[in-house]
Amino acid sequence: MKWSRKADDEIKKVPFFVRKKVKKKVESFAVQKGKTLVGLSDVTELKKKFLSRGGMEKEIKGYEVSTCFGSSGCPNTANSCTRLAADIEIIFEKENLLAFLKANVSGDLKFHHEFRVVLADCPNACSRPQIVDIGIIGAIFPGICDEPCTFCGNCVDVCDENAITLDKGDVIPLIGDEHCLMCGKCITACPGGTLQQKEKGFRVMLGGRLGRHPRLAMEVVGLHTHDDVLHIVQSCLKLYKKNSKNGQRFSHILSSVGQVIRN
Structure with a gap:
């Protein structure tokens, strides 16, 4: 869908980790109004609804699993994360983190409460997996024949x-x-x-975050298989649900517990 220049400039002010989600929401909002071009008024109107009391909480599902653009034909792809992302999504759906957060967070839920997994098909890591709870990078190690x-x-x-x-x-x-x-x-x-x-296989990094005290994720040593990664994700969620209080980030839990996830 086409965007006006002013609308495009405005959406770029949205934090990158929710920008794709917000952009889709704006486009859907414009389509419902019978538009073929997203204008600044559409962004502004939806923003008011979104920031109204409880507006943000309606959009939160407790987690986010996102990928880079490798599946669309990026020439740098080392190992596609598409199937892995789908399997990780299934794990999160079963864990029902939204109910967990509602039971453990006082006040309204916000996007920073969500548990984030970001996957990238190559070390260029355009999707920025180094600054989220679990980051995964597709990898291929060369050998001599x-x-x-x-x-x-x-x-x-x-x-x-x-x-x-x-x-x-x-x-x-x-x-x-x-x-x-x-x-x-x-x-x-x-x-x-x-x-x-x-x-x-895949490289796996844990405990990245932005905010007031940013920290890059720590890498789990080794090159991991598809099943290895799923096991690591499940172990992380188990640790998170056991120790998270009032929306505490996974990176803080790793620091306080002092535990290293191994597959």
């Missing part, structure tokens, strides 16, 4: 982390595990097939 290296240098040129070295004194490229972000770009760039997928 039997195909002889042509020493073309494509893998070295394409690696933004300088994780690959190529010396003609060596028989094969050398991959520095400590620098590799598992984006898989070197595999795609290798014309002879010397570099191929060794392991595919």
Whole structure:
């Protein structure tokens, strides 16, 4: 749906973590009025309803699972999170966090009370998984196969982390595990097939947040399978529901409990 320039400028003032949700709501609101163009008046009118007493609480479902734009054809995709996001959504639906929050939070619920999971298909992490309760990044770790290296240098040129070295004194490229972000770009760039997928999975980060005291999420060591991630999510929710009081964020719980989630 098309937006007027003023309406588009106004929606950009909405915090990014709810902007997509609010934008969809505005478009639906405009369609109900028979419009094909979203104007500033539509944004303003819905904003008044939204900020009225109890208006925000009607839109809260207790959690949010969101993804990046990788599924729409992003060339940087390392490992698609689409199916994983759907399975995580099922877990949250069963947990009924909305009822939990209503029973444990005094006063009106707000969006910052929701438990957030953000998934990204590659380490570029456009969806910002590092600053939410659970962040997940699709990853693919390169390995060396039997195909002889042509020493073309494509893998070295394409690696933004300088994780690959190529010396003609060596028989094969050398991959520095400590620098590799598992984006898989070197595999795609290798014309002879010397570099191929060794392991595919997901990186998992826990306990990120913004606000007055922001903190980046802490990574759970290792490359995790689809089922591993689901197990980690379930463990996190169990810990959260056991310890959260009055809407306390998951990151604060991790700090106070001092517990590391392991699969």
